[in-house]
Amino acid sequence: MSSDSPFWSARRHADRRPLLLARGRIQAAIRGWLAGEGFTEVDPAALQISPGNEAHLHGFATQAIGNDGQPRQMYLHTSPEFAMKKLLAAGETRIHAFAHVWRNRERGALHSPEFTMLEWYRVAEDYTVLMADCAAFLRLAAEAAGTTVFRFREAVCDPLAEPQRLSVAEAFKRYAGIDLLASLGADGAPEAAQLAAQMDRQGIRHAADDTWSDMLSRILVEKVEPHLGHGRPTILDRYPVAEAALARPCPDDARVAERFELYACGVELANGFGELTNPEEQRRRFAAEMDEKQRVYGERYPVDEDFLSALAHMPPASGIALGFDRLVMLATGAPRIDDVIWTPVA
Numbered sequence: 001m002s003s004d005s006p007f008w009s010a011r012r013h014a015d016r017r018p019l020l021l022a023r024g025r026i027q028a029a030i031r032g033w034l035a036g037e038g039f040t041e042v043d044p045a046a047l048q049i050s051p052g053n054e055a056h057l058h059g060f061a062t063q064a065i066g067n068d069g070q071p072r073q074m075y076l077h078t079s080p081e082f083a084m085k086k087l088l089a090a091g092e093t094r095i096h097a098f099a100h101v102w103r104n105r106e107r108g109a110l111h112s113p114e115f116t117m118l119e120w121y122r123v124a125e126d127y128t129v130l131m132a133d134c135a136a137f138l139r140l141a142a143e144a145a146g147t148t149v150f151r152f153r154e155a156v157c158d159p160l161a162e163p164q165r166l167s168v169a170e171a172f173k174r175y176a177g178i179d180l181l182a183s184l185g186a187d188g189a190p191e192a193a194q195l196a197a198q199m200d201r202q203g204i205r206h207a208a209d210d211t212w213s214d215m216l217s218r219i220l221v222e223k224v225e226p227h228l229g230h231g232r233p234t235i236l237d238r239y240p241v242a243e244a245a246l247a248r249p250c251p252d253d254a255r256v257a258e259r260f261e262l263y264a265c266g267v268e269l270a271n272g273f274g275e276l277t278n279p280e281e282q283r284r285r286f287a288a289e290m291d292e293k294q295r296v297y298g299e300r301y302p303v304d305e306d307f308l309s310a311l312a313h314m315p316p317a318s319g320i321a322l323g324f325d326r327l328v329m330l331a332t333g334a335p336r337i338d339d340v341i342w343t344p345v346a
Contacts, residue, residue: 007344019332019340025144026328027098030118030137039094039120044083046100050304051075054245055292058104059301075301076102079321080119081246082307085275088121088317089310096120098324109336110267113345116324127258127274127318131235134262134270135163137322138233145331152330155265161232168239176223177202180240181255183212188241188255216243229263236261245285247273264330272320279311
């Protein structure tokens with residue numbers, strides 16, 4: 001399948017069409033499953049006050065012109081999360097959305113600046129229930145695509161197999177020889193010097209000015225992620241609380257949070273949380289994330305005050321976002337995300 005010709009050329013479209021039809025079947029299967037579980041499909045607006053407040057996510061900015069002719073800075077969302085949590089505050093209990101989202105500075109085989117995110121929330125249910133949801137969606141995608149094997153490049157994964165569940169600390173010890181929890185204070189505060197010393201002992205490179213988060217990311221990308229989701233899916237669980245800006249701490253260890261990611265074929269598919277509902281703690285974490293964004297990229301995004309107000313009324317809940325296009329890629333064996341998007345961004 002040549003990527004040299006435009007997606008609308010008849011020959012290239014003929015090559016892509018079976019993948020796109022499989023996309024539709026996968027989406028229909030998941031929609032049906034969610035409906036059977038009592039979920040309501042919602043359609044959150046993409047235009048928001050803030051695109052999200054994570055340091056390394058980059059939004060698309062635009063201007064809304066009011067009736068008075070005055071411009072107001074707005075953004076396309078990087079996730080429907082803020083809008084959907086407002087609906088939980090309003091009284092919804094099980095909701096999902098297939099939402100188009102936009103992320104700047106992202107383009108590649110697994111990244112498109114506009115893509116589809118499947119996001120869903122369960123009120124008053126533990127975040128581990130989301131792990132079972134993920135396993136169900138892997139099976140549904142395989143069945144709808146008519147396959148028993150997920151593929152990406154040379155990697156393969158059995159989507160019907162029970163996922164392996166592994167904590168971040170266990171994965172760092174197993175694949176990098178790093179005691180990650182030793183680099184965290186009792187309250188979860190990161191200690192960069194301690195992590196740097198361990199990396200030196202393991203021969204893992206790092207820069208003198210790397211932060212603890214920089215070093216964690218390097219270890220994760222270089223040493224851990226290449227081992228995840230091979231043969232069977234992997235659930236990477238219990239992230240350090242410093243790397244879980246929207247998740248609540250685990251009740252048995254304040255250093256780690258109720259956050260997990262789903263991997264198949266070495267590809268990250270989903271990011272789930274036991275949701276943080278304390279608005280003051282959320283404000284503090286947003287401020288820390290934006291301070292880091294200012295340090296690294298020289299910019300910061302506004303905080304959605306309406307979201308923080310709603311958070312005070314939001315019930316305990318678990319929520320998760322899944323990269324739907326990536327799921328379709330693995331189920332169809334497509335090599336690039338553009339192959340499974342009906343009209344990819346030029």
